[in-house]
Amino acid sequence: MAKAAVKAAGQKKHENALLYDLKHNKFLLLMLVPGILFFVVFAYIPLIGIVIAFQDFSAAKGILGSPFVGFENFRFFLGSRDSFRVTFNTLFLNALFISTSMIVSIAIALMLSEVNNKWFKKGAQSLVILPHFISWAVIGLLAEAILSSDTGFINRTLVGLGLPQISFYKDAGLWPGILTFLNLWQGAGFGSIVYLAAITGIDQEIFEAARIDGASKLQSIRYITLPLLRTTAVLLLIMSMGKIFNGNFSMVYALVGSNTLLYPTTDIIDTYVYRQLMELGDLGMSSAVALYQSVLGFIMVNIANRITRKLSPESAIF
Amino acid sequence: MKAKSKIYIGNRIFTTACYIILTLLAVLCLFPFLLVLSASFTDEYTLLWEGYKLIPSKFSTGAYQLVFKTSQIGSAYLVTIFNTAVGTMASLLVTSMMSYALSIRKLRIRNGVAFFVYFTMLFSGGMVANYLLITKYLHLKDNILVYILPSLISPWNMMLLRNFFETIPESLAESAKIDGANDMHILMKIILPIAKPGLVTIGLYYALSYWNEWYKAMLYIDKENLITLQYLIMKILRNINFANTVAGSIGVSVNVPTYTSRMATVIVTIGPIVFLYPFLQKYFVKGLTVGGVKG
Numbered sequence: 001m002a003k004a005a006v007k008a009a010g011q012k013k014h015e016n017a018l019l020y021d022l023k024h025n026k027f028l029l030l031m032l033v034p035g036i037l038f039f040v041v042f043a044y045i046p047l048i049g050i051v052i053a054f055q056d057f058s059a060a061k062g063i064l065g066s067p068f069v070g071f072e073n074f075r076f077f078l079g080s081r082d083s084f085r086v087t088f089n090t091l092f093l094n095a096l097f098i099s100t101s102m103i104v105s106i107a108i109a110l111m112l113s114e115v116n117n118k119w120f121k122k123g124a125q126s127l128v129i130l131p132h133f134i135s136w137a138v139i140g141l142l143a144e145a146i147l148s149s150d151t152g153f154i155n156r157t158l159v160g161l162g163l164p165q166i167s168f169y170k171d172a173g174l175w176p177g178i179l180t181f182l183n184l185w186q187g188a189g190f191g192s193i194v195y196l197a198a199i200t201g202i203d204q205e206i207f208e209a210a211r212i213d214g215a216s217k218l219q220s221i222r223y224i225t226l227p228l229l230r231t232t233a234v235l236l237l238i239m240s241m242g243k244i245f246n247g248n249f250s251m252v253y254a255l256v257g258s259n260t261l262l263y264p265t266t267d268i269i270d271t272y273v274y275r276q277l278m279e280l281g282d283l284g285m286s287s288a289v290a291l292y293q294s295v296l297g298f299i300m301v302n303i304a305n306r307i308t309r310k311l312s313p314e315s316a317i318f
Numbered sequence: 319m320k321a322k323s324k325i326y327i328g329n330r331i332f333t334t335a336c337y338i339i340l341t342l343l344a345v346l347c348l349f350p351f352l353l354v355l356s357a358s359f360t361d362e363y364t365l366l367w368e369g370y371k372l373i374p375s376k377f378s379t380g381a382y383q384l385v386f387k388t389s390q391i392g393s394a395y396l397v398t399i400f401n402t403a404v405g406t407m408a409s410l411l412v413t414s415m416m417s418y419a420l421s422i423r424k425l426r427i428r429n430g431v432a433f434f435v436y437f438t439m440l441f442s443g444g445m446v447a448n449y450l451l452i453t454k455y456l457h458l459k460d461n462i463l464v465y466i467l468p469s470l471i472s473p474w475n476m477m478l479l480r481n482f483f484e485t486i487p488e489s490l491a492e493s494a495k496i497d498g499a500n501d502m503h504i505l506m507k508i509i510l511p512i513a514k515p516g517l518v519t520i521g522l523y524y525a526l527s528y529w530n531e532w533y534k535a536m537l538y539i540d541k542e543n544l545i546t547l548q549y550l551i552m553k554i555l556r557n558i559n560f561a562n563t564v565a566g567s568i569g570v571s572v573n574v575p576t577y578t579s580r581m582a583t584v585i586v587t588i589g590p591i592v593f594l595y596p597f598l599q600k601y602f603v604k605g606l607t608v609g610g611v612k613g
Contacts, residue, residue, distance in 0.1 A: 028422055063450075120340075128340075189343075
């Protein structure tokens with residue numbers, strides 16, 4: 001995409017692109033107007049809010065009236081006991097989510113591509129994608145039906161088998177696992193669509209040739225399919241790098257809520273900021289943290305992209 | 319010969335394993351829904367006594383009667399349907415205009431605009447700035463349009479649809495132009511019909527995000543009759559006043575079927591999605607495939 005920007009800049013040297021389009025592509029420009037207006041109002045104007053991160057902001061005084069305090073808000077966040085914990089949790093959970101969902105999505109796609117029965121294939125695909133259409137609020141309730149101590153399905157089954165109960169909602173150590181599992185449950189099937197599409201796009205003759213040469217199915221997956229999926233996987237990986245400092249607020253808010261017992265492993269930057277905002281009304285710091293997330297995410301995308309360009313240039317996004 | 323049959327057996331085992339694992343995964347995905355469905359059709363005592371079971375020993379529709387009689391589910395449904403219908407239409411219109419224009423190679427500023435959009439995927443002003451903009455300057459607090467206007471275009475969907483438009487050969491539009499058709503005519507009569515799978519896919523994504531909206535209700539809506547279904551669920555989940563509201567409105571404080579009615583609410587909320595889903599599934603798989611492979 002940055003390549004695109006460079007190209008656009010290059011075109012300007014010859015003739016002003018906008019002037020050219022005004023002359024020749026009036027209709028197309030007209031079609032862009034509502035969209036550009038939208039991004040200006042709802043994405044670019046709020047960028048002014050970045051200023052708030054450097055202010056002792058109060059809503060009464062507004063952006064123009066609030067005094068500047070330099071990096072005080074950042075210092076307050078980074079100096080607090082919680083900043084390390086919430087940053088670590090955010091990164092740790094996201095790393096778990098990204099790696100596991102990549103592996104499981106690819107595995108589901110591979111299995112679906114091996115299955116020949118059309119009816120079975122469609123049915124299985126429908127069912128594994130279904131949870132993606134359910135909101136985290138609902139998943140929160142589903143999780144309760146399964147995990148709660150007195151009535152939950154798992155504990156009822158354990159008691160039925162004469163085993164001790166597990167207090168899921170009191171044991172923070174279990175939650176990275178539970179969240180990872182639920183994240184897979186919700187998203188891995190949906191994530192497999194892209195990989196399945198890539199697999200379907202591979203020339204069937206390659207597999208045929210491999211089969212004639214005596215390769216087993218596992219071997220052709222290992223030596224043909226997986227290497228060909230690398231480009232897609234790396235592309236998705238780079239894109240997720242940009243969001244690695246942004247936690248899944250909906251998920252954690254729905255599943256953990258205000259259960260302080262679980263905070264040690266589940267409190268992420270986003271829920272922390274939300275609490276600072278709602279309980280303390282600290283507008284300056286929450287803006288500072290949002291900026292901290294964006295900048296770190298931007299750096300991560302660039303690092304990931306640079307590494308990719310060295311290892312396999314065709315997968316890099318810019 | 320021996321090696322060949324060994325490979326054959328290996329392949330058979332592998333394929334069978336695929337069938338078994340996929341069946342297990344499918345069951346795993348369906349299981350929580352069945353559990354909740356059965357919990358919603360039983361009475362409170364049975365649920366508390368037996369816990370969540372696949373087949374409850376006692377059948378009851380009491381929870382549903384209560385949900386429809388007492389909760390705000392009616393107004394929440396109306397708000398959510400309005401958002402989903404109007405929002406999806408508006409989003410599709412604006413997004414497809416932008417995506418189409420950006421897919422035309424003769425448009426010189428297209429790469430510049432694409433970067434302008436991509437940039438917003440990386441940097442945002444944060445929650446506070448958005449909150450101030452929406453409440454103080456646009457005055458959208460407690461206005462139903464707050465659900466639609468700020469999420470009119472998703473940059474991700476816009477890019478996806480642009481990739482889809484790019485797969486349509488430009489020669490098609492060119493030849494129509496030579497025949498004397500204007501741009502509007504080309505778009506309506508030639509491009510949009512071809513782009514239908516892409517539009518349906520993006521439309522589904524938008525519909526889903528409008529349907530599942532709760533965050534905006536939490537931030538911007540104080541009026542009870544303007545909240546969305548999902549926020550209602552979130553409130554139930556967080557136990558905010560739900561038991562009290564129910565108890566207060568029917569004048570009893572004991573025997574209130576809280577647990578079963580929560581589950582009934584879940585079923586009432588996700589019902590439409592689950593029913594529509596099989597009909598729409600083929601579109602988004604197709605659309606995502608075409609738009610997504612190119613990245």
